Amino acid sequence: MNKEWSEKNKKMQSLIGKAATFRKGIDILIELREDLFQQITSIVNTYPPEAFYQMPFAKAEGYHSKTLAYSMWHIFRIEDIVVHTVIMRNSQILFTEDFLERTGSPIITTGNELKGDAIAAFSKQLDIKAVCEYCLAVKNSTEEMLKNLEYRDLKRKFTDEDKKRVAYSRSVSADEDAVWLIDYWCNKDIGGLIRMPFSRHWIMHTEAMCRIKNKLCQIARKGVDAIAYCGLSCNHCFLMEWCGSCRTKYNTCSYAVCCPEGVCPNAACCKERGIDGCYECEYLIDCQKGFYANGNGGDAAKALALFIRKYGKKELSAVMDNLHKKYDFQKIQEIIGHDREKGLVILEENR
Ligand code: SF4
Numbered sequence: 001m002n003k004e005w006s007e008k009n010k011k012m013q014s015l016i017g018k019a020a021t022f023r024k025g026i027d028i029l030i031e032l033r034e035d036l037f038q039q040i041t042s043i044v045n046t047y048p049p050e051a052f053y054q055m056p057f058a059k060a061e062g063y064h065s066k067t068l069a070y071s072m073w074h075i076f077r078i079e080d081i082v083v084h085t086v087i088m089r090n091s092q093i094l095f096t097e098d099f100l101e102r103t104g105s106p107i108i109t110t111g112n113e114l115k116g117d118a119i120a121a122f123s124k125q126l127d128i129k130a131v132c133e134y135c136l137a138v139k140n141s142t143e144e145m146l147k148n149l150e151y152r153d154l155k156r157k158f159t160d161e162d163k164k165r166v167a168y169s170r171s172v173s174a175d176e177d178a179v180w181l182i183d184y185w186c187n188k189d190i191g192g193l194i195r196m197p198f199s200r201h202w203i204m205h206t207e208a209m210c211r212i213k214n215k216l217c218q219i220a221r222k223g224v225d226a227i228a229y230c231g232l233s234c235n236h237c238f239l240m241e242w243c244g245s246c247r248t249k250y251n252t253c254s255y256a257v258c259c260p261e262g263v264c265p266n267a268a269c270c271k272e273r274g275i276d277g278c279y280e281c282e283y284l285i286d287c288q289k290g291f292y293a294n295g296n297g298g299d300a301a302k303a304l305a306l307f308i309r310k311y312g313k314k315e316l317s318a319v320m321d322n323l324h325k326k327y328d329f330q331k332i333q334e335i336i337g338h339d340r341e342k343g344l345v346i347l348e349e350n351r
């Protein structure tokens with residue numbers, strides 16, 4: 001489990017267990033959920049539509065055997081049902097603001113009953129932006145409830161009437177892989193529901209989403225030129241686990257992530273000019289676009305581009321191998337500094 005998330009989760013559990021620290025525990029829970037939600041929205045904002053219905057671990061056991069879209073739907077459907085039908089006995093968020101229509105979902109259940117190809121087919125039908133809006137609406141509504149909870153509410157239990165209400169809502173499939181959820185939720189008290197599904201369930205599925213997206217990036221990069229448009233080497237990049245390269249649709253480098261349309265300015269410019277990379281560009285030395293802007297380690301990247309211009313991409317890869325054998329570093333500027341010409345000399349010395 002992600003160390004930071006796991007520690008926040010443990011801290012939250014211990015704080016909500018005592019009346020004196022209960023409120024602080026709820027604050028930490030909301031903070032943890034915010035961290036996890038940021039991870040989910042960054043995936044939604046940066047991955048291409050087809051990423052959401054791929055199952056790169058289809059044969060595996062575990063949460064990562066699903067799709068990104070399924071994971072989002074499942075986390076927030078469960079939470080919506082638990083908060084509104086089990087605890088608050090009011091209307092689920094899915095049935096407000098046309099969410100059911102907007103998401104395009106053919107089901108109102110949690111999705112536990114779906115198996116194999118049916119998960120991919122279901123995921124393909126979803127409008128991911130609308131699903132993300134639904135997720136946010138559920139998150140906000142749950143947190144509103146959490147903020148109004150008192151320590152004594154943690155011991156509140158549920159009855160057979162509550163179970164009947166959930167079954168009657170048809171939000172849980174009668175399939176044996178799903179129907180157990182009704183007993184599972186209603187046999188807990190509110191304190192138990194805070195652990196599962198309001199915190200741990202999010203962590204498990206968000207981690208699974210990270211595994212799925214990282215695998216999709218690795219698959220996308222297979223057979224693709226490993227030299228980025230700016231001159232960096234993807235095979236030696238500290239982000240390579242989660243970036244699918246600027247030469248694929250899975251471009252999630254830091255520049256692509258924060259640029260409109262999710263495209264790095266250097267990659268966009270090279271494509272517009274019809275060149276293989278900035279190393280072929282006549283404006284390289286003075287260029288201030290994207291990664292080449294002052295103060296971004298851009299001069300180190302330019303040194304790489306200049307090196308490619310002189311010796312070629314293969315030679316750069318060999319130099320990068322040599323440098324990684326010699327030194328322990330993440331970013332190339334840690335080794336070649338921020339001076340383009342001096343950087344080029346260091347690269348040449350390591351041929
Ligand atoms: S951040 Fe750039 S160099 Fe790193 S893997 Fe992505 S495209 Fe390649």
Ligand code: SF4
Pocket residue numbers: 265266269270273277278281282283284287288289
């Ligand atoms: S102008 Fe700058 S970003 Fe565009 S191709 Fe040339 S060096 Fe690259």
